[in-house]
Amino acid sequence: MAVDITLLFKASVKTVKTRNKALGVPAGESPRDELLKRGSQRPKSDFSCRAREVITNIGKLKDFLLQHRKDYINAYSHLMSEYIRMTDTERDQIDQDAQIFMRTCADAIQQLRTEAHKNVQSPQVREHRAAVLDFTEDYLKRVCKLYSEQRAVRVKRMVDKKRFMLICLGFLVIFTDQNLTDAHTNLGLWGDGKGEDELSPEEIQMFEQENKRLVGEMNSLFDEVRQIEGKVVEISRLQEIFTEKVLQQDTEIDNIHQLVVGATENIKGGNEDIREAIQKNAGFRVWILFFLVMCSFSLLFLDWYDS
């Protein structure tokens, strides 16, 4: 449990000030002078200003997205009153704007990154700036996730709607077809002069059965389609993960390639050295042999000379 002694500190500052005044030590400036002096003296770091700008911008985007989220996702907007309705064109506009904004933010971060390493001497400041840029990128990613979630929901709903409409249309076509043929037979019957304007019970039953069958077929088709969609979404997610991993492996393979190239160079150099060494060894041996032979010849010669 921590104890806040800031007030104690301020009290000590006052005591020290009074003590200094009493002792006649030149007092430091008042807080106002301090601020003025600091404002003029220390150059505000360009880098952190811009980084903070980027962050405020991302914050604005986040607020905007959150504000309009409810309207955006609202599926039954055509049923609600006019205040909260959001047409599709408006939604597209939001999508586009958000994308442009995110791209500019990403570019700004990239720019900052290249500039950050230019006019810096100390490694600590460099590390600090790199970490700050990492944080900013992370923040941008999180906000982008918000946006992409929203958009995914909207896209799914659109796709659902389209399918549903297609199925309805198909169903309608078949039904009207049926009706036309019925009307035809009816006309025929009418022409016969039966005078009935309703379908006979068997025909009603037959039509009902066919209806039921068609509805069942459509439902099963619909279900299958939905399943497939779900699977495809999963597969796309997996694909993302795979590409990530493959990219990682790519860099690692590059590293390994470099190492291997270096290793082959070393081995070549080593071979050369060994070859030289062998040659020198051989040469050395030749000289030794020669020397020994000469010595023995000289001995023989001296021996012959003496005797």
Place this chain on the structure above:
Amino acid sequence: MAAGIREKQTVALKRMLNFNLPPIKNSTGEPVWKVLIYDRFGQDIISPLLSVKELRDMGITLHLLLHSDRDPIPDVPAVYFVMPTEENIDRMCQDLRNQLYESYYLNFISAISRSKLEDIANAALGASAVTQVAKVFDQYLNFITLEDDMFVLCNQNKELISYRAINRPDITDTEMEAIMDTVVDSLFCFFVTLGAIPIIRCSRGTAAEMVAVKLDKKLRENLRDARNSLFTGDTLGAGQFSFQRPLLVLVDRNIDLATPLHHTWTYQALVHDVLDFHLNRVNLEESSGMENSPAGARPKKKNKKSYDLTPADKFWQKHKGSPFPEVAESVQQELESYRAQEDEVKRLKSIMGIEGEDEGAISMLSDNTAKLTSAVSSLPELLEKKRLIDLHTNVATAVLEHIKARKLDVYFEYEEKIMSKSTLDKSLLDMISDPDAGTPEDKMRLFVIYYINSVQAPSEADLEQYKKALTDAGCNLTPLNYIKQWKAFAKMASAPTSYGNVTAKPLGLFSRVMNTGSQFVMEGVKNLVLKQQNLPVTRILDNLIEMKSNPETDDYRYFDPKMLRGSDSSVPRNKNPFQEAIVFVVGGGNYIEYQNLVDYIKGKQGKHVLYGCSELFNAAQFIKQLSQLGQK
């Protein structure tokens, strides 16, 4: 206390890093960046609790030592976490003058004195930086938490409060006071963080009593000072639903000198004894395959590896108290289960390869997709598991090598027999003169344990024999002098304590614990089973926590800082057994005692024990201290 001390300290640290504001849970929060500056004390406190990644998550871009060269980084708030010593204060004033950072949040590990605060104020005034000093806090975190229920006082200057420093014959009163003050300060910080006021019991006539008196006085003063009391309602009430107060048992190392020297058989204690293990980090020197190359080639380079054994490591948490063969078996099991999972993932790959050719029906697809998803999502877990298995394999192999080289299992068995006063099958002389069992240090330890545990001192002739054998083996005999003194003193004070009456059962000589497919072929290493036996410290705790009456602990002093008037009685006012206890050993402790306490408290439902010591040493360091003491 529902939350362990570790969690409390971590929460306190995180709050400090968040500029001492309560943390806001916001997944899309704006990043706030800061720089963390600490001294060595701060580093020791933070490193077992927060990893570098966690620091990053809290927005810390750089973490630097106070006394290193630091460059000015404008527009960044800096959080300082230092001890209020002279040199630290000087360095901080220098920083203020050089205007390194934009704003300063000063956090002192223990309370800072008024005069030093004025020094900082002076420097701030001189540098016109008073408004830059945003906040100043006393954190009261002057202790290092290693486990959920274990803490030590300090790691940096531990020679100042080591066993040797306290028990030196030539110690002056002022030095003793200084040591006691340090210990009491840390204990006080500990109780502030814990948020509870304990009932203190200690033995008479020891260093522990001095600590108890001072701690009681300090707690009492703080409680009376209603304005600045640190134990106000919000810390006590929040999260503490038991009205029980914890029991603090202060013991002195002199009660039991044999346990730190004992050879051990549990995993964590072995790692601490045999390898280089500090602050939950073990440093291994890996020699990758020793080969004797006679042609004068360069010797194989040994690479140092260090591993962190953290609470997130599930294997470590489960097995740190188990006997070593069990650990080896478990590593084997984990390895097998990991391999099975890996095979399944590989099999999936081959299935996918085959099925991808013909147009599978939807059902086929869904099955495989589900399998793929589960496989991919379990990949990070698998990788983590593999890393842990590698880590523990390396550590356990290193320990095993040491055990084989020094025949530590033989020593362990023998010492258990000595400590439980059962018959010895091999004479001590044989053990000592055995040339290929253990280093001279091991033999010295064995002999000291024997000496401590013998009811009457061995005769002069025997002693001479032993001494000769020991010097032949290359041991240094200076610890013996000190032990003789201690034994004489201990005999005067009380009867020598016994160690309980259960034995260790060797389960089978030369049993192959592993099957041949494994890496841990423990031939010749006996599969010993640890039987539960209570060390003296555990027994004292048992008596006090259950309010049992025992001649040993009956005349322990009783302190209750909440009572209006302190009394010198040893009659406890509270007759109920306690639910929480904190055992603190003044003079040093080690993992064997800790493990023993943990095992003891496992048998009791609903009770918790925290173990603390002024420093943590293994047997080698303790022998060194004893020999330094014996040299005088």
